[in-house]
Amino acid sequence: MEKNKYLFLEFENAGFFRDISRSKDFVFDLNGQIKRMDSIQYVEPITVNQISNALHVLMGERPVPSLRATQMHRIEDIFEIASNGYLKNDTVKEINKKNNTSRYPEQTLTMRKAVYNSFSTAPTIINWDRVRRLLENELNDKFHLLLNELFGINVRITYTCEDAMVLLRKYHSGNSKLKEFITILKNVGKVPMVDYINGAQKPTPSELAKDPNAVGKLATFNSNSRTLITTNFGVDKITKLHGKIIVAVSEADLEKIRNNKGVAKLLDGGLLWIDKVVDEDEMTDSMLSEYVKISSISTQTKKAKQ
């Protein structure tokens, strides 16, 4: 059917994560899970694929990921409409005169992490709960019985874990029962706890120079998977784009659009809406000034981590 109408679309707030090379996030698709930093991304923020997906939604179809493997396939007719359309990106670009490059301004954004194994790199205190997680219930009970015996009081409710360990090192380091317990800990692989009881510290550069194996004496409590503190917050930089799109459509396409919701998302959280519909006869060249043909926008991809 003849494409004798022009559909004018506008979009605002289309979010684009320009630099994902240091992202700790993951990408999930039919092929399983890969690190986002090992994935690929488009060089241009908006390509024919994103516009095609928005048109899919406007016409009541499901959007189809172009970089992730899914069982879905795009509808070629809609892709063709997007490909023959025009895009005007109104977002201001910041120009770096020194190296003659330009880039879109970015906002800093707080992110919730989807995957739980994002470890906190900040030094964290060790408390009774983390000790319990490392030793597990049976061994933890034995440890508390030993401490109560050595101190003669209920250690857990009297001291913080950090304070108790300082006192333990100061007054009971030579105790035979403690030494026996440490041997048990070593035998069952609870080395981080042994390091912690002994007060093993991160070696200084000079110590490392003398003995490269000093690395093995590191206090490993903060790097053991059982006791690591995970974080579910992070910050990232996002570029927000706004602009206009013009696509040629037929009466049948418009009918499909009329029967659907009239709004779609573009990129991350961007709102795309219908501005107007113009007849082919009313279109002038000036209406297309400052627009670029969507098919001419590069769909080149790059590895996130170069």
Add this chain to the structure above:
Amino acid sequence: MKTAKSILIRANLKGYGIVNYDGGDQKFTFNALARNQEKSRFDNVTYAKRQWTSMGEDGKCDYKIIISGDCLKHELFKEDVAFQSPNIMHHKSLLLNNIASPAMLLRGYLFATKDQTIKRSGAITLTDAIQTCNAMSSLETFSRSGEKITDENQSDTSFFKKETIGDISYRTRGAIDLMQLQFLSTDQTFDRLGLDPDLFEEYVKILSTRMNVDAKLGYYKIKDSVIDIPEYGVLFSNENVVDLTKLFLKKLLKFSLKKSKAFADVIDVEYKIVYDPLTDRLNDENGWTKLTTDSLDALTFEVNDFYVPVDYDEAQVVRKEMDENLKAVKAANKVAKEDKAAVKAKLKAEKENNNESK
């Protein structure tokens, strides 16, 4: 009968001071782009989030202070989702308690482990709230005092700068996607598994404590879609979709963002029910209705049936064929891969033989 396809919204906010600050890296952008503004080369300057507009020939821009759409959404739902932890993926009850709520149906969610990902796109889209008045922001100097333990030779008083503004008004626009609200996918095929179908009964039981639920699990397909594949999922009733819409509009109407020295409150909300997307448009001034507490209670509309049910047996036949075809494709790929490996091994062996004979 006219049926609603989506709801367009626009809201005006009024406030005082900056409620949404940006990261420290903004100093580079600010110093490069800001026109007629005091610049600072120091790191201890806090800048507001802004949208840059109208670049002149000198490469300098005007700007409007904004509250980001993400900030608005966070504030709208923070009472419902006080804390989000991906660890709940490992606890069925906690996970269901989290996702079986009106707020999560509206806002969307994503939880992932190596074995399973559940996600739902949010039904709400809100743009950044952009400054509508001509108030000018400035970099104000503040001081902070407190004993410093790092360097005893340094003064205990330090100065820092922060962008501030007086009375300010904003406008935001958005849309409620009724198609998204109507359906919750329980199907892996369409890359939007939002709920394990085996947990449907428990999901409904929990959701029922928070809203009147009228939902059916079954195979559905998008009406008039070219892709004729039945999708297993939960279809919510017209009443449920209207209730969820009203819940969101109520939240928006009562929106109030408070910071220690700044605030932004919604002063009015207008909505437009989209019956025909080509005539009921966001840019068109006609057809907007002002929202009040009374009009919100009376609000009702008939939601378009975006999904049509598919007979279970019929769907099973299609899905079985799909699975078999997929298996065949995978088997063919495996054979092709093995053939390729055999050819490669043969070439390698020939090359080694040639080298030996030489």
